[in-house]
Amino acid sequence: MDFPFDLNALFTERITVLDNNLSAARRAYGRPDPILQISTVIDELGKASSKAQQLPAPITSAAKLQANKHHLYILKDGEQNGGRGVIVGFLKVGYKKLFLLDQRGAHLETEPLCVLDFYVTETLQRHGYGLELFDFMLKHKRVEPEQMAYDRPSPKFLSFLEKHCDLKNSVPQVNNFVVFTGFFQSRSAVQLRKVLPKKPEGEIKPYSLMEREVVREEQRVLPWPFVRPVGPPHSPPLLPSSPQSRSLSVGSSPSRAPLRPAAAPGTPSSQLNDSCRAKRTSSLNRSRLSFH
Ligand SMILES: CC(=O)SCCNC(=O)CCNC(=O)[C@H](O)C(C)(C)COP(=O)(O)OP(=O)(O)OC[C@H]1O[C@@H](n2cnc3c(N)ncnc32)[C@H](O)[C@@H]1OP(=O)(O)O
Numbered sequence: 001m002d003f004p005f006d007l008n009a010l011f012t013e014r015i016t017v018l019d020n021n022l023s024a025a026r027r028a029y030g031r032p033d034p035i036l037q038i039s040t041v042i043d044e045l046g047k048a049s050s051k052a053q054q055l056p057a058p059i060t061s062a063a064k065l066q067a068n069k070h071h072l073y074i075l076k077d078g079e080q081n082g083g084r085g086v087i088v089g090f091l092k093v094g095y096k097k098l099f100l101l102d103q104r105g106a107h108l109e110t111e112p113l114c115v116l117d118f119y120v121t122e123t124l125q126r127h128g129y130g131l132e133l134f135d136f137m138l139k140h141k142r143v144e145p146e147q148m149a150y151d152r153p154s155p156k157f158l159s160f161l162e163k164h165c166d167l168k169n170s171v172p173q174v175n176n177f178v179v180f181t182g183f184f185q186s187r188s189a190v191q192l193r194k195v196l197p198k199k200p201e202g203e204i205k206p207y208s209l210m211e212r213e214v215v216r217e218e219q220r221v222l223p224w225p226f227v228r229p230v231g232p233p234h235s236p237p238l239l240p241s242s243p244q245s246r247s248l249s250v251g252s253s254p255s256r257a258p259l260r261p262a263a264a265p266g267t268p269s270s271q272l273n274d275s276c277r278a279k280r281t282s283s284l285n286r287s288r289l290s291f292h
Contacts, residue, residue, distance in 0.1 A: 001044065001121050005037050007085035008078045015136050018042070018072040020065060038062065042072065045090045049119035053154055060092055060117045070094035070116065073140070075133050089120035091133040093141065096177075098149060102184045103171055113141055114149045114177065118157060125156075131164050146182030153178055 022038050039062035046060035065072055073091045080086040096114045099107055120130045138145065145165040153161065158178075161167040167180040 001048065001087040002081045002084070003037070003041060003044075003087070005034075005084070007041075007076050007081075007087065008083070010034060010037055010041070011074060011076050011085075014076060014078065015133065016074045016076070017140060018065065018074065020067070020069060022062060022066065035062075041074065041087060042090075045074070045087060045119060046117070048121065049090075049117055052119060052122065060090070065092075068094060071137075071140075073133050073137050075120075075129060075136075087121070088124055088129045089133060090117070091115065091130075091137055092117040093137060093148075096149065096151075098175065098177055100149070100177070100179060100183075101171065101173055103181070108184075110149075112147065112149045112179070112183070113143050114151055115153070115157075116151050130160055134160075134164070144182075144186065146180050147186045148179075149183070150178045152176040 018038070022035055022042075042060065042062040042065060043058070046058035046064075049060060050056075050058040060072070064070075071093050073093075075088040075090065076085045077088050078085040093113055093115055095111050097109065097111050098114075100110050102108055118130065118133075120133075134145075145161065145167055150157070150161070161180075167182075169181045170178045171181060171183065173179065
């Protein structure tokens, strides 16, 4: 995704972390933020992501980022577009108070870090960029994949989590969030509190119930998250009626060269999240595709 301004001047790092101040540029240059340009990038990414997921409206925008305590990780390829750079994708995370059911069906009040939005531009999917973003975030937040909750993960994202992090056994929930079996064991990162039965429902509104309102065809048959992508876990078929069919994926991933560790500023590569990396079935070949 390219823009009519120099992305390398806007985002000095390969992966930029933005919070509600949208303040990456101020720290980098000591001058007022080019807020307008940063906002344009975020808004366009949010629109592209919602289109890819067939959501009725973007769940990521500059205004929403400013209004919430979320972190947005933006990945660029600085060499493309005549040296002005292109945006490859983004990942948005934030803490959410959630009522979750453990394996025995007990209600617990939790506040995990959640993946809220995740997008890699269509022509660059399945080249390892999603993993680069995800790995960077894990190191930045010092969290393990199984300690996180996932806001209505798409079939592509479920496949991604299974492939890269060996996350496949989810614990059924009544909201749109998905957690996996290790979640309730990792008490150090997740504050678990038993919820009294008479606590009124709806007091804490799951993010996804407000933002992700699309009712997908398959979910009319079985409630989320019992519906899993059909077919082999790593390469589900693209069904005409599924959200995946709108993505211009480059197809099943080719054999891949070793992953280059994400360039985490100030974070040694030795801190890479082993639980995720160790489970990678293959590593990644960064094709330098030109795109616009
Ligand atoms: C909580 C949420 O945010 S849910 C929303 C998730 N976002 C989307 O669905 C938007 C469209 N999809 C995307 O943007 C991307 O595919 C992402 C962000 C899910 C993953 O990023 P990528 O750069 O493609 O991932 P990466 O290359 O690191 O890993 C590839 C693996 O991801 C999964 N994956 C990626 N694209 C596809 C696809 N078209 N079909 C099926 N699986 C896919 C597969 O497991 C794939 O491994 P494989 O090629 O061996 O089958």
